[in-house]
């Protein structure tokens with residue numbers, strides 16, 4: 065990929081966890097690029113380091129995790145060197161994240177609207193009415209009716225909470241959205257509608273996505289390129305079509321073979 | 332005929348949401364739900380996000396009382412004639428395994444602590460060490476390396492199996508499993524599903540299995556019920572419901588199961604057509620159900636008053 069078209073470039077990233085029994089190397093020398101308007105899928109077994117990479121990219125990793133080596137460049141700028149202020153302005157407005165336990169990442173004592181308003185007030189200085197209109201519009205996009213704006217998180221189903229978090233991540237029109245298993249609580253109809261919508265939005269608005277999932281079939285439908293991780297390393301990377309059709313690495317083939325299917329269904 | 336292990340008869344649940352300002356909103360989370368589960372079998376609840384699946388599970392573990400209808404366990408209404416000893420027995424017999432392996436275990440306690448208490452409550456203090464080890468082995472966790480660990484030192488799949496171990500420790504007869512595998516990778520998911528299968532076959536444990544993963548419903552559950560907007564649209568033998576769905580909503584749902592060969596960006600018209608179809612089906616499926624047609628033995632499909640056949 066030409067340098068000019070790159071939005072994010074992770075170079076030789078190493079992330080370690082300090083544990084009572086020593087240092088655990090969770091991410092080992094990982095390099096990956098995400099182009100402008102590109103959806104990069106990241107898969108691999110549980111514990112291989114996917115979420116650790118996601119947190120590190122937004123510099124949301126917390127002790128005992130620390131980045132011991134490598135670079136993270138966003139449009140050529142060194143994210144690891146951002147000042148606190150720059151980082152806070154950058155997060156959510158230029159790069160946002162949908163957390164793996166999105167369902168539990170909402171503030172339980174604030175209504176849905178109040179969570180939107182907090183974010184909008186911090187970044188866009190929108191007044192109450194404008195914020196309410198914006199929040200309602202974003203909710204409608206993920207298939208939740210506007211009259212849920214005054215609900216508290218515990219009054220929503222798991223999938224509704226996940227959709228609220230997705231809608232919030234899209235609100236400020238960031239250039240990069242890191243999505244760590246964003247649709248685990250959605251039924252397949254709503255999941256497909258939302259991901260189709262994201263594909264369409266990316267065409268009109270232009271943004272890139274790092275899409276982390278255990279659902280390989282879904283990843284093959286949604287991602288442009290796919291990277292497969294094993295024990296902290298990327299073992300294979302390529303165009304989605306070719307990686308699905310002709311996986312090279314033995315581990316990728318094993319993953320594909322384990323993909324759940326409806327038994328006996330016509331292939 | 333003996334009573335089924337669990338039955339829901341016309342169960343409804345309405346929530347009232349009171350915003351600080353503005354009018355009270357009414358949410359009909361469950362409308363007239365009926366199904367039954369026999370010992371050693373599983374019923375899968377699939378369907379729309381927000382359709383009431385978790386609410387069903389929570390009614391069964393008595394998180395709240397239904398607004399109408401009856402929930403029976405071994406034929407007894409679980410909300411009537413309650414006694415302390417009866418409540419304790421029910422708490423043991425019916426266990427819930429939650430979706431999120433991150434929040435369902437107490438981070439400040441070891442796995443030993445999580446299992447020891449239920450084991451003592453259930454069978455007293457005799458042979459506690461041996462029973463602890465056996466319970467972990469039952470869910471294929473290594474007692475030597477697992478007992479003294481804290482939840483954060485285990486992977487998601489290992490934590491999920493600890494939750495199942497806790498249900499076994501108290502001697503559960505029915506486990507309500509609310510999306511227990513949605514965050515697990517394919518190999519761990521398979522091992523959790525195989526564990527559920529073994530528990531059904533070897534211990535006669537029954538499951539109310541709530542999931543969005545239709546392939547797993549087919550794999551594990553004898554029966555599947557499809558929910559939409561608080562109502563059951565279709566229910567019957569899993570193979571029939573999943574491979575030969577009748578109701579428009581079930582058809583839509585099953586048609587949307589991810590297929591790696593169909594890319595979302597391949598064809599904008601396809602995407603649009605899917606959205607239109609989904610909207611049309613949803614509009615039709617919101618009406619109150621007038622009754623069920625039995626299209627094959629045990630396979631029921633809902634019809635609305637406006638359906639003219």
Ligand SMILES: Nc1ncnc2c1ncn2[C@@H]1O[C@H](COP(=O)(O)OP(=O)(O)OP(=O)(O)O)[C@@H](O)[C@H]1O
Pocket residue numbers: 081082083088090108109110111112113114115116117128129164484485486487514516
């Ligand atoms: N706070 C911590 N202390 C020590 N080790 C940790 C900590 N958090 C994560 N790890 C370890 O780091 C590794 C990578 O974890 P990470 O959460 O990135 O995995 P993942 O690929 O996202 O897995 P999953 O698919 O289960 O979400 C795992 O082996 C995990 O056990």
Ligand SMILES: Nc1ncnc2c1ncn2[C@@H]1O[C@H](COP(=O)(O)OP(=O)(O)OP(=O)(O)O)[C@@H](O)[C@H]1O
Pocket residue numbers: 218219220221222223224249250251346347348358359360379380381382383384385386387
């Ligand atoms: N405590 C509550 N107060 C008000 N409304 C509630 C409450 N709990 C659930 N609801 C509403 O009841 C409906 C059904 O929710 P439920 O959690 O059962 O859905 P679900 O089928 O489990 O969905 P998902 O697949 O997204 O988890 C939703 O509209 C939800 O907002």
Ligand SMILES: [Mg+2]
Pocket residue numbers: 114115116164244
């Ligand atoms: Mg993760």
Ligand SMILES: [Mg+2]
Pocket residue numbers: 221222223384385386
């Ligand atoms: Mg739910």
